[in-house]
Amino acid sequence: MSIDTRTYSRYADQVAKKALNALLDAASAPEAYRGAMVVLGRQLGDVLEREVSEESTCLVASTAEDADFLAHGVLETLQIKHKNTLTAVFWNNHYSIPGGSVAPIVHKFLQPGYEKADSLIIVKSVISGSCVVRTNILALIEKLINIKHIYIVSPVMHSKSEQNLQEEFPEHISSLFKFIYFAKDSTKDADGEVKPGIGGQIYHLLGLSEQPAKSSFVPEVVKRLAGIM
């Protein structure tokens, strides 16, 4: 699938564009793919460092498959000025049902103290139908009593995802959204995958056998923070 129709945001510098292309080139090379995701995470973290006030307490929430790569990169740069940034990780079982999909949370890691965060940063490798993003926002939103901002952060989004996500939430929540992304693609395949997007299904590209919810995969960041190395 061509990237000719891809549009880039004002945040997409040459490093980000190169890393986006590297994802597409590394479809059968998990190590290279993981590296490109970390680079993209760092670049997105750079943007966040500029956007999020230094006084903010941040909570970076990701799926288990993104935790050690894209979210790890985000944390690396975000934590330069936001040293008290907290982590949440969700194991979603994302599957199709008649008329759409659901992504119930099977397991989760919530770093103790996460409730005090005032900036929620949802990190996702690609946003297509936004089912996973919506589910994970819903899992956290009522527990974050000081919430002021919700940053939805992704290298690639489908062109309609931003509007769809805004429309899914009541105004008192959607008014907190700020979308930070590098590229938008306007094509999806029959399975709902954004094309060219990130090159396919994230689990396989990262070298994972299946969705983490369907295995015993625990990201390194969770092992470290929960003290189960």
Added chain:
Amino acid sequence: MSVTEFVKGKYGSAAAVYLAHIRRGGDSNQKGTAYEAFYAAAKIFELAANPSNELHDFSISSQDIAFVDDLCVRQISIRAKTNYQAKNSSGAPANWDAEMEVRFRRQLEIDTEFHEVNISTQVLLVSCPIKARDNESKIPSDLKERCYSEYFPYQDTSTTRLLCDFQPLRSNLEALCGSSDLSLLDSAFKLVLAIWGTDADRPRMVDDILGRAKALGKPNIFVDTVIERTEVPSWLLEKCYTFNNVTVRVESASFIVSYNGLEVGLACNVVTPDSDEIGTLSTPMQFLNFLMRKNAAEALIGTEK
């Protein structure tokens, strides 16, 4: 004799033609269909959250051949039938007017004389609370016992907005899911909508719809009954006790095993593992990995993205 033949005989050919016209309008109104589907799901949750209800006693259908035709809820044991006319509008289409009155009066007669129900109730469902109140004041006194106007919000196709906007729906779902977690309630809502949207044109029992929604949930997110709660099995409780900081609780239809912020979900109907297998698990990580694998094998099979 069909309903249409009954209507033709009782009210004349023009009434039968009008009845067919109502049905065609229902078939083509997609916006209305979403509103009706959300209300149908909310009604299923309302019935199921009431512990005194026997769910196999209730059927629900949509777009019956009727003058009040958007939704029909029957309680079989007492021969009760409630029909809903849904108007997701705050304008004139949602008004109780002369035409609506004729339709409601006729439906009461059809329910009693043709369907032979003991209790017939007609409801004008509207998406504006002021309109519902205004309609209530317009319903003639001789119909007030059997007809009313009810408010139910319209939130396009967003389950999330409706859950946030309509507390009765949320309360009922919390009772059915044994949790106040909004992400879980939203998934439960979507599961029932998915089942409702499949083959919605024939009457179905409420317990069948909920049972199919339970089966569609991977993991299941509906508790068995509103009043029953599952106890943690002894093998799980005892193993958790052998590690520092490992705790277990029941939430929704899962056991949640926690360790320093990591929460591993295990379906409540988990198969008791072999004691030798459990005995080999000597660290929290080994134990949690074992539970994750076990849950994936037993509770998540058959789901494809």
